[in-house]
Amino acid sequence: xxxxxxxxxxxxxxxxxxxxxxxxxxxxxxxxxxxxxxxxxxxxxxxxxxxxxxxxxxxxxxxxxxxxxxxxxxxxxxxxxxxxxxxxxxxxxxxxxxxxxxxxxxxxxxxxxxxxx
Amino acid sequence: xxxxxxxxxxxxxxxxxxxxxxxxxxxxxxxxxxxxxxxxxxxxxxxxxxxxxxxxxxxxxxxxxxxxxxxxxxxxxxxxxxxxxxxxxxxxxxxxxxxxxxxxxxxxxxxxxxxxxxxxxxxxxxxxxxxxxxxxxxxxxxxxxxxxxxxxxxxxxxxxxxxxxxxxxxxxxxxxxxxxxxxxxxxxxxxxxxxxxxxxxxxxxxxxxxxxxxxxxxxxxxxxxxxxxxxxxxxxxxxxxxxxxxxxxxxxxxxxxxxxxxxxxxxxxxxxxxxxxxxxxxxxxxxxxxxxxxxxxxxxxxxxxxxxxxxxxxxxxxxxxxxxxxxxxxxxxxxxxxxxxxxxxxxxxxxxxxxxxxxxxxxxxxxxxxxxxxxxxxxxxxxxx
Numbered sequence: 001x002x003x004x005x006x007x008x009x010x011x012x013x014x015x016x017x018x019x020x021x022x023x024x025x026x027x028x029x030x031x032x033x034x035x036x037x038x039x040x041x042x043x044x045x046x047x048x049x050x051x052x053x054x055x056x057x058x059x060x061x062x063x064x065x066x067x068x069x070x071x072x073x074x075x076x077x078x079x080x081x082x083x084x085x086x087x088x089x090x091x092x093x094x095x096x097x098x099x100x101x102x103x104x105x106x107x108x109x110x111x112x113x114x115x116x117x
Numbered sequence: 118x119x120x121x122x123x124x125x126x127x128x129x130x131x132x133x134x135x136x137x138x139x140x141x142x143x144x145x146x147x148x149x150x151x152x153x154x155x156x157x158x159x160x161x162x163x164x165x166x167x168x169x170x171x172x173x174x175x176x177x178x179x180x181x182x183x184x185x186x187x188x189x190x191x192x193x194x195x196x197x198x199x200x201x202x203x204x205x206x207x208x209x210x211x212x213x214x215x216x217x218x219x220x221x222x223x224x225x226x227x228x229x230x231x232x233x234x235x236x237x238x239x240x241x242x243x244x245x246x247x248x249x250x251x252x253x254x255x256x257x258x259x260x261x262x263x264x265x266x267x268x269x270x271x272x273x274x275x276x277x278x279x280x281x282x283x284x285x286x287x288x289x290x291x292x293x294x295x296x297x298x299x300x301x302x303x304x305x306x307x308x309x310x311x312x313x314x315x316x317x318x319x320x321x322x323x324x325x326x327x328x329x330x331x332x333x334x335x336x337x338x339x340x341x342x343x344x345x346x347x348x349x350x351x352x353x354x355x356x357x358x359x360x361x362x363x364x365x366x367x368x369x370x371x372x373x374x375x376x377x378x379x380x381x382x383x384x385x386x387x388x389x390x391x392x393x394x395x396x397x398x399x400x401x402x403x404x405x406x407x408x409x410x411x412x413x414x415x416x417x418x419x420x421x422x423x424x425x426x427x428x429x430x431x432x433x434x435x436x437x438x439x440x441x442x443x444x445x446x447x448x449x450x451x452x453x454x455x456x457x458x459x460x461x462x463x464x465x466x467x468x469x470x471x472x473x474x475x476x477x478x479x480x481x482x483x484x485x486x487x488x489x490x491x492x493x494x495x496x497x498x499x500x501x502x
Contacts, residue, residue, distance in 0.1 A: 010237055011281075025396050029212055031213075038214065039216065042299060051297050066313040076324055
């Protein structure tokens with residue numbers, strides 16, 4: 001587990017670095033508050049409506065499909081390392097798994113979920 | 118390797134982290150400069166030349182002499198180099214604007230997440246498989262300990278890298294949402310959908326080296342794939358295909374041309390970071406360029422032979438007894454990294470941008486089946502050999 005200590009250290013340093021730089025640059029940068037400056041950007045005109053409106057359902061669809069396929073790759077990982085040891089059993093097992101997955105893939109393709117209009 | 122106490126591990130880690138941070142902070146500004154210059158020269162213009170350099174001293178005299186002869190001075194390649202100092206100063210000295218309606222906490226958190234994901238990946242990348250140098254025995258705390266070519270040598274480094282790299286998308290989505298403005302939200306959604314779509318073929322294409330080398334450790338994979346030992350000569354073909362697929366996905370993951378849809382400036386202003394200014398924008402920028410370096414190190418380590426001279430496991434044709442080209446070297450690794458980085462700029466200067474539906478089509482309909490076929494071929498080769 002000792003090997004993970006430097007990793008944690010780097011992640012912490014990377015998270016701390018922006019805070020440090022922002023704090024230091026506060027000493028150098030100007031600050032002139034202004035109502036117009038702090039309003040949301042919308043091509044120079046006054047913002048007409050709330051930004052957080054409804055958006056296309058396709059984005060959710062992509063997110064859900066990503067979830068399925070990403071879990072698939074996670075399942076493929078252990079097999080990929082151990083494939084020599086698992087031999088024929090592993091190949092057949094993965095074949096069944098991939099067949100089920102590709103069946104679903106074909107289904108969402110035929111339903112038009114992969115076509116972006 | 119001598120066993121280390123916890124203090125020694127941490128201090129050693131700290132020294133290596135500082136080394137990697139210096140590497141990043143040297144490479145990123147140089148990369149932005151190289152971007153201007155390379156794209157400039159591709160488009161038959163000079164790029165940035167106005168700031169300092171090449172006016173005084175020996176180079177200045179040579180340059181003036183060449184101009185006098187009616188030739189563009191060769192040394193002018195380095196003119197304009199101080200531009201990156203001006204860039205950094207500008208970012209630091211800019212006023213930091215947080216829009217009134219924005220969610221302040223999340224708005225600040227987003228760049229931190231992006232930087233964390235981009236930098237954290239470096240802890241598992243091995244730049245050199247062995248000891249770079251040993252600290253002299255009299256050195257405080259770390260005396261006599263080796264300085265390795267990697268920060269940490271955990272055996273699941275690839276999983277860790279893939280996992281942490283996907284955290285980067287949170288920075289983009291949260292930054293876009295927290296801005297509470299229309300363009301960033303639209304740009305952020307596009308970015309997220311794009312990155313998430315290309316994450317699948319990216320991970321699948323990285324499975325090819327995993328299958329062929331039978332390891333998840335960056336150093337071991339790089340060494341085995343580089344030397345090609347224990348692999349069939351046929352393994353070269355899935356590696357080549359995997360390299361092309363991986364680079365394509367890598368370009369999309371880092372939002373670079375021809376996949377820079379999130380920054381389609383004629384439609385979406387600047388994408389998810391429209392409302393960001395000053396150093397908050399600066400860290401998004403830094404994260405993007407750091408991600409480019411990360412993608413390049415991966416392509417170099419897994420597909421282009423890593424520390425060895427020849428790519429795709431072709432190193433087997435050079436015996437290890439050959440003095441320079443037969444041995445692993447830092448030079449080869451970084452040479453390949455710089456080549457991929459140059460390809461980034463080359464592609465940017467050459468190709469136009471995709472349309473959004475084309476982008477999604479390429480990701481879901483072509484790359485995923487292609488990677489699966491490639492993985493199948495690699496598995497068969499590994500299985501038969």
